[in-house]
Amino acid sequence: MQKYSLTHLKELESEAIYVLREVAAQFERPALLFSGGKDSIVVAHLARKAFYPAAIPFPLVHIDTGHNFPETITFRDEFVKKIGAQLIVGSVQQSIDEGKVVEEQGLNASRNKLQTVTLLDTIEQNKFDACMGGARRDEEKARAKERFFSHRDAFGQWDPKNQRPELWNIFNGKKHMGEHFRVFPISNWTEMDVWQYILSENIEIPSIYLAHERNVFNRDGVWMDVNDIILRKDNETPIKKTVRFRTIGDMTCTGAVESTADTLEKVIQEVAAARTTERGTRADDKRSEAAMEDRKKEGYF
Amino acid sequence: MSNNSKINHNPSNISHQPSPVNHDSYLNMELLRFTTAGSVDDGKSTLIGRLLYDSKSIFEDQYEAIEESSKRKGEEHVNLAHLTDGLRAEREQGITIDVAYRYFATPKRKFIIADTPGHIQYTRNMVTGASTANLAIVLVDARKGMVEQTSRHSFIASLLGIPHVVYCINKMDLVDYSEETFNKIKSDIQNFSAKLETKDIHFIPISALNGDNVVHKSENMPWYEGTTLMYLLENIHIASDHNHRDCRFPVQYVIRPQSKEFHDYRGYAGRIAGGIFKAGDEIKVLPSGKISKIKSIDTYDGPVEEAFAPMSVTITLEDEVDISRGDMIVRENNQPEVLADFDVMLCWMNDKGLVPRGKYYIRNTSNEARCMVTEVKYKVDINTLHRIEDDKNISMNDIARVSLKTTKPLFVDRYSRNRNTGSIILVDEATNETVAAGMIV
8 A cells, every 4th residue: 555545444434434423513413323233333333433532422222123133132232331322222012012003914024114113203202313324335226325414304204316415525414303314424335344344443243143053944045043033834944054144133034144154254255255145135125126215215224 | 147148248258356355455455436427328337237247246136136127127138227226216217317336346446436327417416426536437439439428527527626537438349349430539539628627538448248348358459558447447546636735624523522531632523634644743723823733643543643635533732722613724834715705616406596696505624604606607518618608597407607705714725626625515595405516716
């Protein structure tokens, strides 16, 4: 590398820190949406860097479907304690109990879609005006057209055909009462960037990202966790496999892949050789070609 | 991949470069941001598809998804253009509406493509994509030669100060790989771009469909002695694209931990917009004019000796100076202009046109003020570069030179000198929408 030039990861880090500081400066009540997945962990890590030596000046918000992997919840609580952040939990179970949403029925029932209602309620109750998340443009094609600062109307909706143009690094967070923004500091990162950054920064992640033994069953080519929440057909027989998760979402819609990658280095090799995207294990995206776009319009992450 | 894809899968065209996974080399890659411009049907999607495919950035499930949607639409080939159609409306109408960002990497560099649509709201979208680009690829159909859109794309690349422009003369296979055709187009473009400000211009004869000179050197054009597109993208010198001469540090956020350990800490957080700052430097703060010295340049990973664009750092000063967001730390002997009246080249980006003498919010670095457009000097016909002085109505996609008057002075440089301190946006006070982007002249 030449003197006075940055490596690409340093440039992406600098860009993300710039975005995080811009949020803290432009908004009154920002929050960081924290799922316990690797992308939101990286954003939280970047937030520590952005405001050091001060603490992160906004709370972490977790929308808990009640169907999370127990490892994720354990990790979340330890992580929040370690970085001294405030945690706010929005509960999908509570939204169900209050009759705001109705639980899906059947084999592929998932609370994934219900999260949107809980998320929007949590935003409204806490009067958050900007919610940061770990979404990346390389994840999914509707996300490729997402802005860093993404405007949401009073109903939390995204209007993809009428987005504000975003030029240079000048971000426009102006809004009317009741509207809010979603902000994506690691928009320009790829899955590989995230893994390499986790390795070089020595960032802790939930254990289920690494290969481990688990009781699983096969559904549509994806290995699903065996638990009390997911209903199984008679022919969906549990089997013990060495697997890991490429993404961590709700248990009902996140599948594992067979893998022996039990270290970060091995995961990186596997990601590099992978011939399917990480969201290939996500049943929620497979519902239709525009599944993500539709969920995003309604106010999904 | 199947054999009937729109890209010809001649095995010799497929890159065998190892994927960039080695941790040490991955940490040593540079980032190149480029934008692609072209008219309808000139093979832009095919070129992007080839870059992604040859760098192994198309995944099987993505490929299967576009294969299926091509089939459903009754298309003969797997249409790689669907890869870039992110929104339902785009797929339904077979058009691209918005700028889409794509990513790929080779062992040398990581690339971000701002893929801008060729026809719908081309100016607004291309300006957006160009604003962050180090390089622009302009596609030219070898059969058609230089057309109106080529001028338009060249002008926007120049206006937005993209340092490097690569003209890819595409579909060479359809003109018998003719050197004469290539040279004619090249000289037409050179004649036109002599009027522009782009300094570094390249011409490459390619066939995106067959892969000639995209990743591998073409055997069909032995007369071409230049490099392939991929080689150029991997090796073009970009380190000096940032301004390292003029020290500019727009203060973004003030860090005050108010903890026991850092009780009196007061740091100024921001991203360096120009120049090289060092601990011990004498600095001046705008607008107060106060003089102090840099005590330290802090990051989470420890203090750094020097900092340059585009690093995000936190600066502490020797003296207690009252500084807030929107202020700028500079060197006394090299200051930006402090202006409340100035001219910009404006690109209008909203359905609602410019209101004469209308008031808008204006943003420049971390600074915000209100402003009034006091005069429209002329509009530019972006196809001919002629000035239009008899029609001063500014509407969507228009580019015009206007005079602005701001409610407080801004700390600016000419855009041609510094893209960070020389750029502004205008925001509508009623709708809060970003309505225009401007380059300070």
